[in-house]
Amino acid sequence: xxxxxxxxxxxxxxxxxxxxxxxxxxxGGSSSSTGLxxxxxxxxxxxxxxxxxxxxxxxxxxxxxxxxxxxxxxxGDFEKQTGCxxxxxxxxxxxxxxxxxxxxxxxxxxxxxxxxxxxxxxxDAAPVNTALxxxxxxxxxxxxxxxxxxxxxxxxxxxHGRGANLLMYNTEKVKPAPTSWSAVFDDAPKYKGHVTAYxxxxxxxxxxxxxxxxxxELKIKDPYxxxxxxxxxxxxxxxxxxxxxxxxxxxxxxxxxAFKSGDSVVGTTWQVxxxxxxxxGAKVKAFVPKEGSTGWSDTWMLSSKAKHPDCAYxxxxxxxxPKVNAxxxxxxxxxPSNAKACAETSDKNFCATYHASDKAYWKNVAFWNTxxxxxxxxxxxxxxxxxxxxxxxxxxxxx
Amino acid sequence: MTATLPAAxxxxxxxxxxxxxxxxxxxxxxxxxxxxxxLAVLYLGSLGVLFVSAFWTTxxxxxxxxxxxxxxxxHALLTTPVFRQVILRSIGVALAVTVLCAxxxxxxxFYTARVARPRWRPLLVxxxxxxLWASYLVKVYAWRLILSQGGLADWMLRPFGLDGPGFGLPAxxxxxxxxxxxxxxxxxxxxxxxxxxxLLDASADLGARPGRTFRSVVLPMVLPSVAAGxxxxxxxxxxxxxxxxxxxxxTQLIGNLVYSNIELNLPMAAALGTVPVxxxxxxxxAMRRTGALSSL
Numbered sequence: 269x270x271x272x273x274x275x276x277x278x279x280x281x282x283x284x285x286x287x288x289x290x291x292x293x294x295x296g297g298s299s300s301s302t303g304l305x306x307x308x309x310x311x312x313x314x315x316x317x318x319x320x321x322x323x324x325x326x327x328x329x330x331x332x333x334x335x336x337x338x339x340x341x342x343x344g345d346f347e348k349q350t351g352c353x354x355x356x357x358x359x360x361x362x363x364x365x366x367x368x369x370x371x372x373x374x375x376x377x378x379x380x381x382x383x384x385x386x387x388x389x390x391x392d393a394a395p396v397n398t399a400l401x402x403x404x405x406x407x408x409x410x411x412x413x414x415x416x417x418x419x420x421x422x423x424x425x426x427x428h429g430r431g432a433n434l435l436m437y438n439t440e441k442v443k444p445a446p447t448s449w450s451a452v453f454d455d456a457p458k459y460k461g462h463v464t465a466y467x468x469x470x471x472x473x474x475x476x477x478x479x480x481x482x483x484x485e486l487k488i489k490d491p492y493x494x495x496x497x498x499x500x501x502x503x504x505x506x507x508x509x510x511x512x513x514x515x516x517x518x519x520x521x522x523x524x525x526a527f528k529s530g531d532s533v534v535g536t537t538w539q540v541x542x543x544x545x546x547x548x549g550a551k552v553k554a555f556v557p558k559e560g561s562t563g564w565s566d567t568w569m570l571s572s573k574a575k576h577p578d579c580a581y582x583x584x585x586x587x588x589x590p591k592v593n594a595x596x597x598x599x600x601x602x603x604p605s606n607a608k609a610c611a612e613t614s615d616k617n618f619c620a621t622y623h624a625s626d627k628a629y630w631k632n633v634a635f636w637n638t639x640x641x642x643x644x645x646x647x648x649x650x651x652x653x654x655x656x657x658x659x660x661x662x663x664x665x666x667x
Numbered sequence: 668m669t670a671t672l673p674a675a676x677x678x679x680x681x682x683x684x685x686x687x688x689x690x691x692x693x694x695x696x697x698x699x700x701x702x703x704x705x706l707a708v709l710y711l712g713s714l715g716v717l718f719v720s721a722f723w724t725t726x727x728x729x730x731x732x733x734x735x736x737x738x739x740x741x742h743a744l745l746t747t748p749v750f751r752q753v754i755l756r757s758i759g760v761a762l763a764v765t766v767l768c769a770x771x772x773x774x775x776x777f778y779t780a781r782v783a784r785p786r787w788r789p790l791l792v793x794x795x796x797x798x799l800w801a802s803y804l805v806k807v808y809a810w811r812l813i814l815s816q817g818g819l820a821d822w823m824l825r826p827f828g829l830d831g832p833g834f835g836l837p838a839x840x841x842x843x844x845x846x847x848x849x850x851x852x853x854x855x856x857x858x859x860x861x862x863x864x865x866l867l868d869a870s871a872d873l874g875a876r877p878g879r880t881f882r883s884v885v886l887p888m889v890l891p892s893v894a895a896g897x898x899x900x901x902x903x904x905x906x907x908x909x910x911x912x913x914x915x916x917x918t919q920l921i922g923n924l925v926y927s928n929i930e931l932n933l934p935m936a937a938a939l940g941t942v943p944v945x946x947x948x949x950x951x952x953a954m955r956r957t958g959a960l961s962s963l
Contacts, residue, residue, distance in 0.1 A: 331877070363901055363930035370731065461833060492716040515916040531834060656725075659931055664749045666919050 278582060279373070306419055307391040309572055315400050315581055321353040322579035325368050325377040326567070329600040330428070330587075331356035340599055341593045344396035352579035361468075369393070372573035375580040378428055378544040380564045381416035381636035382470050382655070387569060388424050389640070394572040395422050401585045406608045410627055415644060416637050417567040425567035426584040427605040431622070432563035433466065433552040433635045434473065436537035436545075438527065449478040449557045451534050453505055456512035463509065464535030467516035469655070469662035470636055473562050474536065475509075479635055481559040491562065492637040499661070501651040513528050516666065519621045520544075527552050539622055540601025559630035566602075597622070682887040714944065721937035732933055741940035742882075750924070754942055755919040760911075761838055765851075765897045767844045772851040774891075779852075780859035787855065795852050803846070807913050810842040814914055834916035842914050843904045850903070851896035858892035859885075894957040901950055905943045 324331055331354065334341030342470045343354045357374070359365045361443035362383035369377055369392045379387060387393035404412075404426060411417075413428040418424055437446055442459065453475070456463045465471055477492035479502055486498050490659055494502060515530055517523040520541050527541075528533035528550045542554035568584045570577060586592055597604035604610065605622040610619035623629040637644060643652040677685075687694045721740055724733050744750050779791040798806065811834075813819040818832030832838050862885070870880040908922025920942055928936035 361930060367930055510917065513917050525811070525815075529812075529818065656931070659927075663919070663927065664747075665925060666917055667751060667752065 307572075309391065309394045310461040311397040311422075312577060312581070313397065314398065315559045318351045318353060318582065319576040319579050321355065322376070322576045322583055323374045324354060324356040324580075324583065325359050325365055325374050326356055327378055327380075327600075328358045328360075330378050330566075330596060331358075332596075332599065338506040339604050340595075342586075342595050346583065346592075350579065351584045352576070352582055354583070361626035366392075369571060375571055375574040376583060377571070378424070378566050379569050379570050380566050381511075382638050384416045384425065384567055384569060385640065386452060386655075388419055391572055392648045393424050393454040393569040394574070395424055395573045396426060396584070397594075398423050398426070398571050399589070400581050401426055403585050403588045403590075403605045403606060406590070406606045407608055408605060410626065410630055411565065411605050411613040414565070414635070416565060416635060417569075425569035426588055428566040428604050428633065429570055429593070429600070429602040429628070430563060430633075431538055432556055432561050432567040432629075433536050434539060434542065434561060435557050436527065436535060436542050436552050436554040438530065438533040439551045439553055441530065445553070446534065447558055449474070449559050449561075450482070451557075452536070453509055454482075454532075455479055456509050459533050460512045461514045462515060462531065463512045464523065464532040465509065465513055465516050466536050467518040469658040470562075471536070472499075472502050472506065472658050472661065472665075473634065473636070475505045478559055479505065479564055489647075490637075490643075491634050492639050493643040493647070493652050494639065495643070495647075495650040495652055499657070503661045503665060507667075510665055510667060524548065524550075538601065538624065543601065545623075552581045556629065556632055560634065563633040565635040594618075596623075630660060680856050712868050717937050717944075720934055721892060721941055723934040725932050725934060730953045740935050743935070744938050744942070750838050751941070753919050753921060753924055756836075756918075757905055757922075757943070758844070758946060760836070760920060761901045764847065764956045765841045765900045766906040767840065768848050768851040768900045771844070772848060773893075776852050776859055778816035782788055792853075792856065795856075798845075799849055802911070806846060807842060809912050810838070810845065811914050814838045814841075834914050836871050836915065836918050839911045839915040839918055839920075842910050843907060846910065847900040847903050850899035851893075852898045854892040855889060858889045862888055878893065891957055898951065898954055900949050902943075 269591050273468075331343060332340045333343035333354065333356075343356075347353055357368060359368060359377075362380050365377050365379055365383050366386050368492065369375060369387055370390075376391075377383075377387070384393070384597055390557055411430065413421060413423060417427060435446065435449060435451065437451065439445070441462075442451070446455075451459075452465065466474070472494075473491040476498065479486055480488040480491060483501070486501060488498050489496065509534060515522075515526065517526065517532075517535075520538065522534075523532065523537060523541050524544050525660070527537075527545045528548055531567055537554050539554065542552060543553050568587060570580055570584070576582055587596065590606050590608035591612045593604045593609040594614075595604040597609060598613055598615065598618055601622075603619070603622040604613075607625060610624055613619060615621075639652060639655045639658055641651050641654050642648075687697070697874055709908060710840060720732070722736050723740060724737050724739060725731060746752065775795070775811060779795070781786055783791055801876055814831055814834060816833070818831065824831055832841070866888075870884045906922055908920060908926055911918050911920050911923060921939060925936045925939045
């Protein structure tokens with residue numbers, strides 16, 4: 269009796285599985301992508317009265333009200349001066365930010381480039397009238413109206429700060445000192461089991477950036493605009509790299525500990541991680557290799573469904589005001605967006621360390637962008653591989 | 668309702684008590700409503716929602732859930748090599764952890780239940796339980812330190828000319844074994860403790876050597892408890908994704924795939940989430956045959 273019941277249950281499960289396996293017609297995610305023709309939304313023409321509150325989505329460390337560290341607080345003064353009570357929600361990833369913005373309950377978000385285009389295209393982000401943000405005039409020129417924060421010359425946000433993805437290596441174990449990303453791609457087997465890479469689909473762009481320099485026949489112009497063939501070559505390179513990778517990092521503290529112990533000796537990093545590892549005694553160096561590098565540039569974007577747009581405008585102006593922008597940049601470890609912020613940092617070398625005003629440095633940095641079907645590099649004869657496919661490929665690369 | 672009751676001169680509380688006393692059905696349904704709601708809505712309900720949402724799809728650009736019925740996710744689950752590989756790897760890890768736990772737990776439990784002096788036994792059980800008082804994350808990070816380059820594992824193995832396992836699949840199995848070992852020791856300890864000493868004596872009187880006694884007397888009596896412990900070790904290992912993230916190097920298990928899909932492709936995450944549920948249901952059905960569930 270017991271056995272037959274077990275068998276019957278197993279059979280039922282098997283039937284269910286068979287039914288689901290057969291009945292599909294393989295029409296993966298219906299793509300109704302609107303591309304880069306965002307809905308025509310009007311920007312605000314003048315600033316109204318404070319609504320008394322504002323709801324923000326931010327990266328950890330961007331909206332600090334003293335609750336994490338009583339000395340780190342730039343929200344309190346904002347609330348006092350504008351009367352806008354700040355409610356903030358920390359998001360762990362770009363994907364989470366996109367999802368939260370869709371709820372319509374938030375007024376603004378500190379979006380990275382791999383989220384911003386998605387928000388613009390889906391009409392969740394509204395164009396921003398930069399005239400209502402007085403501090404915008406002091407923002408570095410090479411951050412204004414870029415592909416990840418504007419469409420057809422219309423600004424969709426206020427630049428917050430930026431950073432490059434660097435190549436970090438252990439100076440004792442990696443010799444000779446690398447000059448190229450080949451250290452983590454073609455030469456990776458030398459350090460088998462001790463190579464590390466950023467754990468996100470957007471890392472595929474790092475491989476594309478390397479291929480752009482080493483395989484000119486692929487004609488990669490923009491690492492975020494890859495057609496099928498270019499994409500497959502990049503994925504193949506990463507699958508090959510996977511054999512040498514010890515671990516992928518998503519949490520920056522994990523990378524600090526891996527470089528300190530020597531579990532990782534070479535791989536991608538952020539400036540803040542390199543600084544932390546060095547301050548904790550690790551023998552590491554981080555730099556931009558000769559091929560250039562990828563990077564992030566965060567933008568405060570306004571929700572098209574914002575219930576408190578006037579407070580959101582005030583916040584965007586506040587967060588890039590010289591003093592606050594300097595505070596955020598130092599706390600988080602990134603280059604500030606406001607040129608005047610460099611005079612306000614507590615460490616006078618801060619802007620030099622982070623290359624805040626070094627135009628030549630940033631020229632070599634391909635900032636994160638959202639891959640979409642319409643190629644971002646302007647090609648119209650081919651279709652590019654959209655981000656959803658990048659996500660699938662990333663799972664396969666890790667195996 | 669109340670009109671039919673002889674209400675005069677009685678307090679509402681007593682009236683209610685009387686009502687409940689007379690109507691058994693009412694009493695029973697009031698008693699069972701809360702636990703049944705818990706089971707049906709919170710537990711089975713959420714499993715149902717998980718299963719249903721696995722049949723939806725997402726818009727590939729905006730990653731919004733599109734509520735159109737399709738079996739694409741299950742199709743992908745069965746046909747994509749990487750998913751199959753990860754599912755098999757996860758089941759393999761869960762089985763390896765279970766076997767390791769059983770092998771380590773048996774001698775330990777035998778010592779605590781039968782060899783150690785009776786006075787010490789409760790203390791030993793407490794000692795086995797103490798690791799459960801520490802936070803899961805603290806223990807896993809401790810293992811990260813032990814297994815890292817030049818860490819404790821490397822240091823201990825160096826005299827033998829060996830290196831530690833480093834981060835990877837073996838590290839994940841070792842750490843999970845450490846984490847879930849108490850759940851295996853306790854049921855075996857209980858079973859061994861309850862085993863009448865007379866049986867062992869009888870076996871010896873009939874001429875059986877210790878090996879034979881172990882195989883023919885001890886093992887059959889303890890096996891259901893091993894199976895009961897294995898339900899814990901197996902299911903806890905199958906669902907884990909944090910340990911493998913911390914010490915597993917680049918290894919992916921089902922939990923990691925669910926985690927990486929949950930933001931962008933919720934239906935796919937749901938489809939992946941049904942796999943461990945299914946595997947554990949099958950495992951429980953298999954274990955029920957050994958009588959393990961009655962010795963939990």
